[in-house]
Amino acid sequence: MSSDSSSLQSTAVINEAVQSLREGRLVAFPTETVYGLGADAKNPEAIKKVFLAKGRPADHPLIIHVAAPDKFDQAQVGWVPVLSPWVRDISEDALKLMNAFWPGPLTLVFRKDKSVPLEATGGQETVAIRAPAHPLTQELLRKFKGGIVGPSANRFGKVSPTSAADVRSEFEGMLDLMVLDGGDCQVGIESTIVDLSSSDHPTLLRPGIITPGEILEKTGIKIFLPGEIIPAEGGVDIPRVSGSLRAHYAPTTPLRLYAPGRVLDALSEFPDIKSRVAVAVWDSDSALGEDGHPSVHFEEVLVPSDSVGFAGKLYRTLRDLDQQGWDLILLPEPPPGEEWDGVRDRLQRACFGSGPSSSNHANS
Structure with a gap:
């Protein structure tokens, strides 16, 4: 054309x-x-x-x-x-x-x-x-x-x-x-x-x-x-804005974040979920291996280790993983620094709202 x-x-x-x-x-x-x-x-x-x-x-x-x-x-x-x-x-x-x-x-x-x-x-x-x-x-x-x-x-x-x-x-x-x-x-x-x-x-x-x-x-x-900000006398309320509720941006599959090298700790929070886990790892890191956990089937998903690249792929990754029928999605905690604050904000709300019953607390 x-x-x-x-x-x-x-x-x-x-x-x-x-x-x-x-x-x-x-x-x-x-x-x-x-x-x-x-x-x-x-x-x-x-x-x-x-x-x-x-x-x-x-x-x-x-x-x-x-x-x-x-x-x-x-x-x-x-x-x-x-x-x-x-x-x-x-x-x-x-x-x-x-x-x-x-x-x-x-x-x-x-x-x-x-x-x-x-x-x-x-x-x-x-x-x-x-x-x-x-x-x-x-x-x-x-x-x-x-x-x-x-x-x-x-x-x-x-x-x-x-x-x-x-x-x-x-x-x-x-x-x-x-x-x-x-x-x-x-x-x-x-x-x-x-x-x-x-x-x-x-x-x-x-x-x-x-x-x-x-x-x-x-x-x-x-x-x-x-x-x-210290409110003035008879202070002004901060306006409500889009995306400010505690549960938001959430997949139906349970989503959790793991600290560097602590995938197993994140898994132990879910004693019942031991079968199929999607683990996102930074593209700059080496592979996880099976982490010595015989009952878990891991699949690694590479995610960009720069904040702009990660933000650009975040919702695409969550949507795709949500549709693949995993029991649990694990994402790495974003590193410190204000350039990661936007991503960190979305991930914390997504974790809180995630899981099959997420509609129940979407308004909390």
């Missing part, structure tokens, strides 16, 4: 997706982080369909995705007109962060404009916004001329999808879902979330691939952790 005819095809597909969104239907779309389940961010009825499809609690806020402005030959990109329909005020810090990291895997939380439906914000007076970097979704957003809410396109609490096939298998039998196929997601874990709504201290609400260290280096802005 020539590039001309493929771009014509993608234009037709995007026009169809825009029409679906305008009619209040759902469209799954690719981003650089994970696939999103999209609806018109100004349509409360469409937003409710997202919650219903996912089985997501109504007080769990959504991120609104916006188009990056066309750059032309401006030195400064004009983010203010993009944000003004959604947010009440835009600080200098916000502009610096947007100019440094948008479009990209950074979500910013603002005080919301009164026109933003409370359905999108989980009933809060704050709104989370990002401009995704995926070219297909940027084109969709530009043609839609509006914001699109887009939590990960999976059932609530389960492993996030990083391909169009993941989305289709997640919602099989839901006839009214259009899936835009933008290939495999490159970043592989959800965006970093920084709160700019409540104080002079930008606060990290969810770690991701963009770290506080990188933000400081590129913008001079210090990002605080929630525990470092």
Whole structure:
């Protein structure tokens, strides 16, 4: 297929997706982080369909995705007109962060404009916004001329999808879902979330691939952790954000982490599970061997030992292993260092939520 005819095809597909969104239907779309389940961010009825499809609690806020402005030959990109329909005020810090990291895997939380439906914000007076970097979704957003809410396109609490096939298998039998196929997601874990709504201290609400260290280096802005902020008198609550519940991103197979060289210790936690265990090992390490455990059938799965590579493969690995019928999945504990914090956060929530009964405590 020539590039001309493929771009014509993608234009037709995007026009169809825009029409679906305008009619209040759902469209799954690719981003650089994970696939999103999209609806018109100004349509409360469409937003409710997202919650219903996912089985997501109504007080769990959504991120609104916006188009990056066309750059032309401006030195400064004009983010203010993009944000003004959604947010009440835009600080200098916000502009610096947007100019440094948008479009990209950074979500910013603002005080919301009164026109933003409370359905999108989980009933809060704050709104989370990002401009995704995926070219297909940027084109969709530009043609839609509006914001699109887009939590990960999976059932609530389960492993996030990083391909169009993941989305289709997640919602099989839901006839009214259009899936835009933008290939495999490159970043592989959800965006970093920084709160700019409540104080002079930008606060990290969810770690991701963009770290506080990188933000400081590129913008001079210090990002605080929630525990470092002392609330003012009559203090402001930290906004609830996506992916902040204790159980999340979870496979149906029990998942545990093991410390370096401690695979056996991790196994001894599961006296009944002694048959088929998938053990992920760093690609820089030597093989485990059978570890002298006659009753266990191990299979080794190599995972990247750099944080960016590991993040990119994390959900793909969890999904694939989940579908292979193992009794237990063991992953190595991520090493210390803030570049691993995003991955560590996802793994801890995935472990807590994993196992066949995970639906029971997905809301705890």
